[in-house]
Each structure stands twice: as structure tokens, then as C-alpha cells.
Amino acid sequence: NAGVMQNPRHLVRRRGQEARLRCSPMKGHSHVYWYRQLPEEGLKFMVYLQKENIIDESGMPKERFSAEFPKEGPSILRIQQVVRGDSAAYFCASSFEQGSSNEQYFGPGTRLTVT
Amino acid sequence: GESVGLHLPTLSVQEGDNSIINCAYSNSASDYFIWYKQESGKGPQFIIDIRSNMDKRQGQRVTVLLNKTVKHLSLQIAATQPGDSAVYFCAENNYGQNFVFGPGTRLSVLP
Numbered sequence: 018n019a020g021v022m023q024n025p026r027h028l029v030r031r032r033g034q035e036a037r038l039r040c041s042p043m044k045g046h047s048h049v050y051w052y053r054q055l056p057e058e059g060l061k062f063m064v065y066l067q068k069e070n071i072i073d074e075s076g077m078p079k080e081r082f083s084a085e086f087p088k089e090g091p092s093i094l095r096i097q098q099v100v101r102g103d104s105a106a107y108f109c110a111s112s113f114e115q116g117s118s119n120e121q122y123f124g125p126g127t128r129l130t131v132t
Numbered sequence: 133g134e135s136v137g138l139h140l141p142t143l144s145v146q147e148g149d150n151s152i153i154n155c156a157y158s159n160s161a162s163d164y165f166i167w168y169k170q171e172s173g174k175g176p177q178f179i180i181d182i183r184s185n186m187d188k189r190q191g192q193r194v195t196v197l198l199n200k201t202v203k204h205l206s207l208q209i210a211a212t213q214p215g216d217s218a219v220y221f222c223a224e225n226n227y228g229q230n231f232v233f234g235p236g237t238r239l240s241v242l243p
Contacts, residue, residue: 059235110175
């Protein structure tokens with residue numbers, strides 16, 4: 018039973034380029050969460066999606082960032098016109114249901130470096 | 133001993149000793165809590181959870197204590213091993229809202 022998959026594991030982009038991060042949840046999980054982690058800091062919630070729906074994007078920057086979780090295929094976190102401040106580790110987690118007592122399982126993360 | 137580093141607080145313990153990692157959570161309405169372990173270059177890994185109707189829960193070598201009066205959570209690791217070296221995060225959940233993570237504590241196990 019594969020866990021949460023994320024790719025690429027490392028991504029290097031020059032300023033102004035686009036970054037696309039992919040997340041495949043655990044089998045049977047329909048809830049996906051994206052988090053961002055700066056070095057030596059905790060995880061900051063960005064967005065929560067169910068299939069084809071964005072449920073909570075309160076942690077997502079208003080510009081340049083978008084997320085989707087289509088009916089088929091992985092969830093995508095897209096960052097347009099990247100800047101150096103976007104350099105971070107981006108983690109995806111999935112759960113069977115949302116809510117209390119529903120553990121989120123994390124992927125290995127994508128480390129984005131903007132040069 | 134415990135010290136505050138440049139960013140993450142660090143707890144250093146001798147191998148074989150017990151470790152206690154503390155977390156102050158923010159929302160008195162939170163009803164579910166998880167401790168995660170994050171090793172370098174990896175994603176967070178579930179260790180143990182506890183619901184707000186409990187004050188203690190034990191796992192294998194780990195115990196979580198919850199004090200709702202002072203909004204405090206602790207993780208106790210018995211007989212700490214080198215493989216326990218990692219950053220530990222507490223996370224709180226408020227009746228189905230999204231998890232909020234604490235800033236983390238780095239555990240360093242000394243030989």
C-alpha cells in the first residue's frame with residue numbers, strides 16, 4: 018500500500034518561472050492538504066482540497082499560487098512567476114476523511130529552490 | 133538540557149535517558165492532538181494522538197500527556213535512542229478544522 022507520493026522531490030526554478038508540484042494521496046483518501054515549511058520552522062497550512070473542490074484556501078497567498086485536485090490524477094500546487102521567497106519545502110498530506118481523529122499522512126515533500 | 137537555538141528549540145538527552153518534549157497549543161476548543169516526528173529531509177511521521185476527553189495515552193515507548201487547563205501537551209519518550217533524533221511537532225485540530233502545527237523541537241540524542 019503506497020503512501021503519499023510527491024514529485025518532483027527537488028525542483029529548481031529561476032525567478033519568474035512556474036513551479037508545478039504534484040501529490041498523489043494514499044489509496045482510498047479523497048482529502049488532500051498542502052503545507053509549506055521554511056528551514057527550521059513548522060508547517061504552515063496552505064490549502065485543503067477534496068476531489069474537484071477547494072474547501073479551504075485560507076493559507077494560500079492570494080496571488081501566483083493555485084491548487085487543484087481533479088477527478089482523475091494527482092493534486093497540483095502551482096506557483097507562477099516564482100520569487101526567491103517561494104523557496105521552501107512543500108508537503109502534501111492526505112486523509113480518509115476530514116475532521117477530528119482523522120490522521121493526515123504526509124508525503125516526502127518537494128523542495129523548491131528559486132535561483 | 134534544553135536551549136533555544138537560532139530558530140528551533142533544541143533538547144539534548146543522553147542515550148538511554150527519558151525525553152520530555154513540550155508544546156503549548158493555542159486554541160482551548162481544540163479536541164484532537166497529534167505528535168509528529170520529522171527526520172531530516174523527510175515528511176512528518178505520525179507518532180501518537182490523543183483526544184481532548186483523555187489526559188494520557190501510551191504507545192510503544194511514547195506517552196502523550198494533555199493538560200487542558202493550561203493548554204499544554206507533552207511527549208515523553210522512554211529510553212531515548214539515536215534513531216529518535218529528529219524534530220518533533222505537535223498539531224492541534226478543532227472539531228474538523230485544519231490542523232495547526234506548533235513550531236517544533238529538535239531532539240538531539242547524545243551517545
